[in-house]
Amino acid sequence: MMKDYFIERPKFPAHDFRREFRIRRKFFEIILNPIVNHDHYSARKIDALGRQSLSPHQTLTFAFHMLANGCSTDSTYEYCQLVKTTAIENLKRFCQAIQAIYGATYLRKTNREDLKRLLHKADKKGFPGMIGSLDCMHWEWKNCPTAWASQFKGRHNKPTIVLKAVASYDTWIWHAFFGAP
Structure with missing residues (x-):
């Protein structure tokens, strides 16, 4: 894995990393250090047998x-x-670390100042009263139970789930809903 993406001349280019993990490698590296510093579970240690x-x-x-x-x-x-x-355990600790590190800034409830800022920004761009944009994503549900498959048929006659989201310019999610197509 290190040879594939994380050495100076990796086996795969940056766009493959982004396609595989849905994040830029640079951003991955930015998140890595705070996670390791917050929770030493992710730090490299020597186990009881002397192995890394x-x-x-x-x-x-x-x-x-x-x-x-x-x-x-x-x-x-x-x-x-x-x-x-x-x-x-790794996934649980990762989610807890993300919440502890970034929760106060990015996972908090919005307030009046946030709303005023977004409305002002939209007004300057010619969209008065708009807080964000609506987007819908169709995801193929690979592991859909057979009994439910006909209820969730979407494009290409495959089970699909739709994510509707309203996000502001600063990617703050104001509303999200998973539902049938």
Whole structure:
């Protein structure tokens, strides 16, 4: 994995990293250090047998892979070398660290000042009264239960789930809804 993406001359280019993990490698590196500093679970250690534990890159890569692709712990074992219990613990700790580090800024409830700022910004661009833009994404539901498949048929006759979201210019999500197509 390190040879694939994280050395000076990686095997795969940056756009492959972004496609695989839904994040730029530069942004990945920016998030890595605060996560390791906040929770030493991700830091590289020596285990009881004298072997090095997983690298911070492995633990964070696994968390992003699971969140970006919605895959199970079993499907990423070969690549990231995490067993199921370690993978679940890693994902929980990653989410807790993100909430602790960035929660006060990005995961808080909005206030009047935020709303005024967004309305002012939209007004300057010629859209008075608008706080954000609506976007809909159609996602193919690969593991849809067979009994439900006909209820969720979307484009190309495959089960689909739709995410509707209203996001402001600063990517603040004001409303999100998962539903049938």
